[in-house]
Amino acid sequence: xxxxxxxxxxxxxxxxxxxxxxxxxxxxxxxxxxxxxxxxxxxxxxxxxxxxxxxxxxxxxxxxxxxxxxxxxxxxxxxxxxxxxxxxxxxxxxxxxxxxxxxxxxxxxxxxxxxxxxxxxxxxxxxxxxxxxxxxxxxxxxxxxxxxxxxxxxxxxxxxxxxxxxxxxxxxxxxxxxxxxxxxxxxxxxxxxxxxxxxxxxxxxxxxxxxxxxxxxxxxxxxxxxxxxxxxxxxxxxxxxxxxxxxxxxxxxxxxxxxxxxxxxxxxxxxxxxxxxxxxxxxx
Amino acid sequence: xxxxxxxxxxxxxxxxxxxxxxxxxxxxxxxxxxxxxxxxxxxxxxxxxxxxxxxxxxxxxxxxxxxxxxxxxxxxxxxxxxxxxxxxxxxxxxxxxxxxxxxxxxxxxxxxxxxxxxxxxxxxxxxxxxxxxxxxxxxxxxxxxxxxxxxxxxxxxxxxxxxxxxxxxxxxxxxxxxxxxxxxxxxxxxxxxxxxxxxxxxxxxxxxxxxxxxxxxxxxxxxxxxxxxxxxxxxxxxxxxxxxxxxxxxxxxxxxxxxxxxxxxxxxxxxxxxxxxxxxxxxxxxxxxxxxxxxxxxxxxxxxxxxxxxxxxxxxxxxxxxxxxx
Amino acid sequence: xxxxxxxxxxxxxxxxxxxxxxxxxxxxxxxxxxxxxxxxxxxxxxxxxxxxxxxxxxxxxxxxxxxxxxxxxxxxxxxxxxxxxxxxxxxxxxxxxxxxxxxxxxxxxxxxxxxxxxxxxxxxxxxxxxxxxxxxxxxxxxxxxxxxxxxxxxxxxxxxxxxxxxxxxxxxxxxxxxxxxxxxxxxxxxxxxxxxxxxxxxxxxxxxxxxxxxxxxxxxxxxxxxxxxxxxxxxxxxxxxxxxxxxxxxxxxxx
Numbered sequence: 018x019x020x021x022x023x024x025x026x027x028x029x030x031x032x033x034x035x036x037x038x039x040x041x042x043x044x045x046x047x048x049x050x051x052x053x054x055x056x057x058x059x060x061x062x063x064x065x066x067x068x069x070x071x072x073x074x075x076x077x078x079x080x081x082x083x084x085x086x087x088x089x090x091x092x093x094x095x096x097x098x099x100x101x102x103x104x105x106x107x108x109x110x111x112x113x114x115x116x117x118x119x120x121x122x123x124x125x126x127x128x129x130x131x132x133x134x135x136x137x138x139x140x141x142x143x144x145x146x147x148x149x150x151x152x153x154x155x156x157x158x159x160x161x162x163x164x165x166x167x168x169x170x171x172x173x174x175x176x177x178x179x180x181x182x183x184x185x186x187x188x189x190x191x192x193x194x195x196x197x198x199x200x201x202x203x204x205x206x207x208x209x210x211x212x213x214x215x216x217x218x219x220x221x222x223x224x225x226x227x228x229x230x231x232x233x234x235x236x237x238x239x240x241x242x243x244x245x246x247x248x249x250x251x252x253x254x255x256x257x258x259x260x261x262x263x264x265x266x267x268x269x270x271x272x273x274x275x276x277x278x279x280x281x282x283x284x285x286x287x288x289x290x291x292x293x294x295x296x297x298x299x300x301x
Numbered sequence: 302x303x304x305x306x307x308x309x310x311x312x313x314x315x316x317x318x319x320x321x322x323x324x325x326x327x328x329x330x331x332x333x334x335x336x337x338x339x340x341x342x343x344x345x346x347x348x349x350x351x352x353x354x355x356x357x358x359x360x361x362x363x364x365x366x367x368x369x370x371x372x373x374x375x376x377x378x379x380x381x382x383x384x385x386x387x388x389x390x391x392x393x394x395x396x397x398x399x400x401x402x403x404x405x406x407x408x409x410x411x412x413x414x415x416x417x418x419x420x421x422x423x424x425x426x427x428x429x430x431x432x433x434x435x436x437x438x439x440x441x442x443x444x445x446x447x448x449x450x451x452x453x454x455x456x457x458x459x460x461x462x463x464x465x466x467x468x469x470x471x472x473x474x475x476x477x478x479x480x481x482x483x484x485x486x487x488x489x490x491x492x493x494x495x496x497x498x499x500x501x502x503x504x505x506x507x508x509x510x511x512x513x514x515x516x517x518x519x520x521x522x523x524x525x526x527x528x529x530x531x532x533x534x535x536x537x538x539x540x541x542x543x544x545x546x547x548x549x550x551x552x553x554x555x556x557x558x559x560x561x562x563x564x565x566x567x568x569x570x571x572x573x574x575x576x577x578x579x580x581x582x583x584x585x586x587x588x589x590x591x592x593x594x595x596x597x598x599x600x601x602x603x604x605x606x607x608x609x610x611x612x613x614x615x616x617x618x619x620x621x622x623x624x625x626x627x
Numbered sequence: 628x629x630x631x632x633x634x635x636x637x638x639x640x641x642x643x644x645x646x647x648x649x650x651x652x653x654x655x656x657x658x659x660x661x662x663x664x665x666x667x668x669x670x671x672x673x674x675x676x677x678x679x680x681x682x683x684x685x686x687x688x689x690x691x692x693x694x695x696x697x698x699x700x701x702x703x704x705x706x707x708x709x710x711x712x713x714x715x716x717x718x719x720x721x722x723x724x725x726x727x728x729x730x731x732x733x734x735x736x737x738x739x740x741x742x743x744x745x746x747x748x749x750x751x752x753x754x755x756x757x758x759x760x761x762x763x764x765x766x767x768x769x770x771x772x773x774x775x776x777x778x779x780x781x782x783x784x785x786x787x788x789x790x791x792x793x794x795x796x797x798x799x800x801x802x803x804x805x806x807x808x809x810x811x812x813x814x815x816x817x818x819x820x821x822x823x824x825x826x827x828x829x830x831x832x833x834x835x836x837x838x839x840x841x842x843x844x845x846x847x848x849x850x851x852x853x854x855x856x857x858x859x860x861x862x863x864x865x866x867x868x869x870x871x872x873x874x875x876x877x878x879x880x881x882x
Contacts, residue, residue, distance in 0.1 A: 051406040102589055107406055108352055109589040112546055115539065116585025123579035235535055239417045242410040250407065276425050283418035287399070290411065294402040477733065477740045480747040484730050487719045494679070494713070496705030496734030496793055505741060 022151055023268040029157045029226075031264025032164035033219045037237055038244035038256040039171065040215035046251040047184050047208045050099070051107060053114035055216050056238025057121035062087045062217025063224040063233060064125050067136045076139030080221050087217025092210040099209070100202065118234065126231045133230025160222055167218075168257065175253055184208055216241075243286045249296030258297060305471045308554040312336075312467045315557055316460040326452030327524065328568055332561045333456075333463040334520045339544040339556035340470050341513035346542070347551035348474060349506045350486030354413035355396050356541040359389040359511040361423060361533020363518025368436040368528035369429070378442045378449075382462075382519050389515020390508045397507030401500055416538045423533050435529035439522055459520055466513060470553055473509060482506055514541075543581075547588065549595030558596045632657040632692060632797055632827045633678070633709075639686035640673050647673040648851045651687070655797070655844075660823040662838045663831050664862075665848030666871060671831045672714075674848065675801055678829070679711045680704045692796060705734055710795035712786045714802040714831075720775040724766055724785060727774050728757035731792035756792055764788045764818070780811030787818060791826075798822060800830035804837060816841060839863060847871065 041055050062083045069079035094117065102109050137143070138156040145152040175181040183199055220237070227233070244263055248255030263282045270278040289297065316333060323329040338360055345351040363385040370381045400411040423430045430436055441449055449455045473479050485492045485499055493499045522528040531537060540563065548559020570577035592599060633655040640648040648670045655661045663671050676682035678689065680701035688697045696704055719727050732753035733740050748754070761767045764784045769777060774785060783803065790798045803819060804812050812834065820841045822828050832838050838845060839859045847854040847862060849871050855862065862868055 045406070049406075051409065098586065098590075105589070105593070107409070108346070108546065108550075109593060111352065111409065112543075112585050113589035115543070116582040116589070119578050119582030119585070123576045123582065127576055127579070239413060239535065243414050243417075246407070246410055246414055277421075280418070280421040280425050283414060283421060286414050287418065290399060290402070472746075473743045475746055476743050477745050477747045477750050478743045480726070481730065481733070481737075481740045484719050484722065487721055488717060491713070491717045491719065491789070492730070492734075493702055494705075494711055494717075495731040495789060496702050496710075497737045497740070498700075498702045502741075509743070 019272055020269065021149075022153065023272050024265060025148075025153060025161070026157065026271075027265030027268030028261060029160045029164075029264070030268055031261035032161060032168070033223050033260075034240055034244050034264050035168065035257050035260030036164060036215050036219040036222075037241040038248065038260055039253060040212035040219075041241050042245055042248075042251055042253075042256050043175070043184065043215075044209055044212035045245075048103065048205055049107075050103060050110050051114075052209075052212070053111055053238065054094075054117040054121065055114075055213070055241055056234035056236070057118035058087050058091060058213040058216040058234075059220035059223075059237040060125060060229075060231070060234030061090070061121055062220030063136075063229045064129055064220075065217070066221035066224045067134065067229050068129070070136065076142075080218070083221040084214045084218040087220075088210040088214030091213030092206050095206050095209040100205070103205075118238075122231055122234055129229075129231075131231060133228055135228040136224040138225040156225055160226070164222070171215075172253065180204075180207070240282070243282055245296075247286055247289045247296055249298040252296075252298040255296060255298035305475055308552075309464075309468055309471060311554050312557055313464060315561065316463055319561075320453065320456065323565070326456050328564065330452070330456045330459050330524050331521070332564050333459050334517050334524065335541070335544060335560040335564060336557040337463055337466050337520070338514050338517035338541050339548060339560045340467065340553050341510045341517065342541045342545040343548075343550060343553060343556045344470060344474065344482075344513070345506055345510045346545055347549075347555075348479060348486060349482045349503060350489070351401070351503060351506065352409050352412075352542070353397075353400075353507075353510070354409055354538045354542065355393075355400070355416045355419075356510070356514050357416050357533055357535065357537030357539075358396065358419040359393050359514035360518035360521070360537055360541065361419065361528075362392055363389050363515030363520075364522035364528035364532040365423070365430055365436060366515070367519035367522050368439045371439050371442060371523075372436070378444050378523075382516060385515045385519035386512040387515075389518070390512035393507040393511020393514075394504055397504045397511075398500075401503045413535070413538070416535055420530075420534045423530060430528070430530070433530055435527040435531075436522075437527045439526050439528065441523055441526065455524065459524075462516070462520065466516065467553065467557070470509075470513065474553060478502075478505070543585065547584075547595055549597030552597045555595055555597030558600075562596060630656050631690075633829070634690050635678075635687060636690075637687035638674070638677060638684050638689065640670075640677050640682055641685045646851055648677065648684075649686070651848075651851075651853050653846060653853070653856075655827060655829055657796075657827055658823070658825075659843040660819065660828045660830075660841055661844045661846065662842040663829070663846045663848060664833070664835070664838055665854070668850075669848040670851035671848050672801070673851070675711075675799060675831055679709070679799060702734075702737065705793050705795070706737075708794075708796035709799070710790040710793045710797070711799040712790045712801055712803060714805050716779075716782045716786050718774040718782065718785060718789070721773055723771055724774055724777065725754075725757050725761060725770040727785060728760050728788055728792045729753045731789040732756040732760075732794075735793040756794065760788045760791055763791075763821075780807060780814065783807060783811065783815060784818065787815075787822075791822070795826065797827045797829060800828065800832075802831050802833060804832065804834050812837070 037059060041052060044050060044052050065083035065086055066079045069082055070076065074082065098113065102113055142156040142159050144155050146155055175184065183204055240263065244256060244259045247262065248259030263285065266285050267278050267282050270281040319329040319332060338356065342353065342356045345353050366385040366388045367381050370376050370384055396415050400408050400415065403411055424432055443449050449458050481497060481502055485502055489499050518532055521532060544559040544563045545556050547562055548557065549555030567577065570580060631654040635651055635653045638648060638651040651674060663674065665671050673682065677684045680699055684697060688695055690696065691707060691709060694707065696707060719730065729750065733750065761770050766781060766785060769781065774782065777785065787800060787803055800819065804815050807815060816837050819828060819830065842859050844856060845859055845862045846856045847868050854871060855865055855867060
């Protein structure tokens with residue numbers, strides 16, 4: 018029974034990893050830009066959710082606002098800073114976004130202090146329900162349901178809308194997008210904000226589960242990389258499968274070998290890399 | 302000013318002058334230790350074009366190897382350092398071989414994920430590594446009649462190793478091997494097409510870098526008497542990269558400057574304001590935007606202005622002309 | 628064929644479900660100049676990639692100098708005596724011209740370049756080869772400049788020189804006159820003809836003037852297959868070839 022419980026936990030966790038990784042992946046796909054500040058946006062989303070709840074904003078409001086604020090900040094950063102360095106070597110992308118991540122992390126510590134804090138689940142979802150023979154926290158079920166809906170919407174946005182088509186065309190060639198008559202600068206900003214917003218949302222959703230602390234960003238960044246390495250960059254399905262895989266492995270290991278739970282996901286990554294260097298669904 | 306002997310003289314000058322400017326023997330030693338590690342990182346980044354986020358692995362393993370050897374065996378100090386280099390090198394070969402199967406940012410992500418893997422290995426197997434507390438109680442053995450128990454005598458020892466390592470890396474960088482790495486960095490496709498097995502050369506670069514970084518990690522553990530978990534974590538990899546890039550890539554003395562700048566500034570600022578990392582973050586952004594060649598690049602253009610740009614390409618190192626551009 | 632330095636038998640390359648090359652059998656005689664022509668998308672570049680080892684063929688085999696090289700990687704083929712130039716100039720732009728050629732000469736014995744203690748300048752064999760090629764390419768005057776400072780024509784010549792430096796038996800040239808002005812084209816034409824004296828040359832080219840003037844044999848490709856092969860005169864008069872090219876291009880001049 019405990020395994021079923023952990024499997025459920027793993028799915029919830031995996032869906033959050035998916036949100037993180039798909040944001041990273043979409044940004045990379047269009048901009049060929051690896052965003053080391055992605056974890057910092059996750060961190061910021063979590064803390065904004067925490068703060069908004071403290072100010073008495075309802076949970077739904079906090080969730081949506083946190084994501085929107087993170088996306089807005091990301092849009093400002095993209096227009097003011099990142100746009101200037103796209104043409105440079107990726108070393109400078111990494112330097113600049115590491116710098117950005119450090120700044121966000123330090124600002125979080127200045128505003129909210131260096132010590133972490135727990136975040137209450139919304140009142141309506143604090144209970145637990147019986148699932149067959151075991152009790153399961155409602156909030157975690159909500160996360161699974163909510164992220165599943167979100168994943169479906171994302172799928173539709175990326176595969177079924179004009180924006181998605183433009184993003185996919187853009188990842189092949191930016192000239193193509195310009196030819197189609199779109200302003201590539203605005204598309205870049207929108208996509209960067211979307212990716213960052215997804216990271217922020219993942220952070221906000223994770224806050225009631227794991228609490229908030231200033232160093233959760235680095236951890237999330239590394240996990241997002243693992244998911245992308247396993248799933249294959251630029252693949253929506255890859256991110257979904259790898260996210261779930263990583264979440265489930267991590268959760269099951271918490272029961273089997275608690276000390277090695279985090280270690281297990283990195284070992285899983287090495288195994289995948291050995292067998293399939295491009296990841297499960299990576300493109301050539 | 303591109304002659305290797307001139308750069309070596311500068312490095313020797315730094316080792317000689319540091320004690321006059323820094324009161325703490327520990328900080329002065331740290332500058333040289335990290336200068337070695339940053340130069341090792343530079344061999345990969347500046348000469349081979351490989352941005353490795355896994356340098357902390359080799360550094361941390363160097364620390365643990367030295368700690369375990371000195372605690373559990375009666376090995377003298379120098380063989381222990383060699384052992385740390387071998388461990389660093391062997392692990393670097395494995396990680397390098399696995400990571401270079403992907404290129405560009407995928408390579409970077411892989412090395413970062415490996416860094417996390419080794420961090421959690423060290424964290425999980427705390428029976429061996431001491432986990433969160435670090436591997437404590439590492440004795441600092443002397444070499445024959447030389448006792449290294451004062452902080453300045455240890456500084457002297459590290460300074461000698463620093464200069465030997467620096468000279469060795471210079472020799473490697475200007476060798477046929479180093480020139481081939483540079484060719485791979487500038488145009489890997491062409492290097493392969495003219496007959497070089499590019500992967501093998503990248504792995505060889507990793508082997509050298511791992512050895513040098515492992516040596517630095519060992520010296521660090523010996524300096525502070527413990528092999529802390531922080532020697533192998535994400536931030537170690539990040540700091541080593543940041544030092545290398547701040548100093549200027551593709552120039553070994555730049556790494557010395559980068560390490561000195563990073564450590565001295567962080568030591569000064571962290572005493573004044575615990576949130577100094579905010580300033581470091583801002584500095585990195587400024588670096589990416591405006592100072593892409595790092596401190597060494599600034600010095601070079603400064604000298605160029607003073608000289609009135611008389612030196613043409615002939616003044617550059619033989620075979621290498623033009624300066625770094627992103 | 629007797630005396631063939633390079634031959635392919637039923638060579639095919641597929642990318643997923645797309646067949647880029649099929650059933651190509653070639654035979655390149657030693658010390659001949661052999662050109663491959665054909666409209667865009669005919670499979671010339673894919674053929675080139677398969678011969679250099681960049682692309683692994685999905686069918687057929689390649690024999691070179693009496694050995695089956697089908698499974699060899701590109702760097703190993705260089706050691707067997709097969710060298711190439713690129714259509715889009717691909718040099719070590721920030722290294723000097725001489726250093727570019729020294730590296731290319733070193734590429735024939737790459738493992739010797741693992742010597743970490745030997746200063747690059749003391750590598751006399753490779754430097755001597757580089758100097759002789761500099762002379763042959765008339766680039767000695769600019770040997771100390773970085774490759775990026777050269778004119779386009781000079782860069783194209785250096786591009787060919789990079790292939791010469793590994794002392795190959797066979798030189799593969801991918802559109803050597805690509806993007807050149809008229810004066811430079813004449814120089815390049817002389818250079819290729821000159822190469823034919825002591826090497827076997829296989830080149831892809833759009834400029835029919837060069838193809839017809841200096842080739843011993845011409846292979847025409849279309850839709851991933853070999854259409855015809857023959858001496859330049861036969862090709863010029865072949866009705867099938869004229870149809871493939873819609874007539875106009877066979878009179879010479881630039882494509």
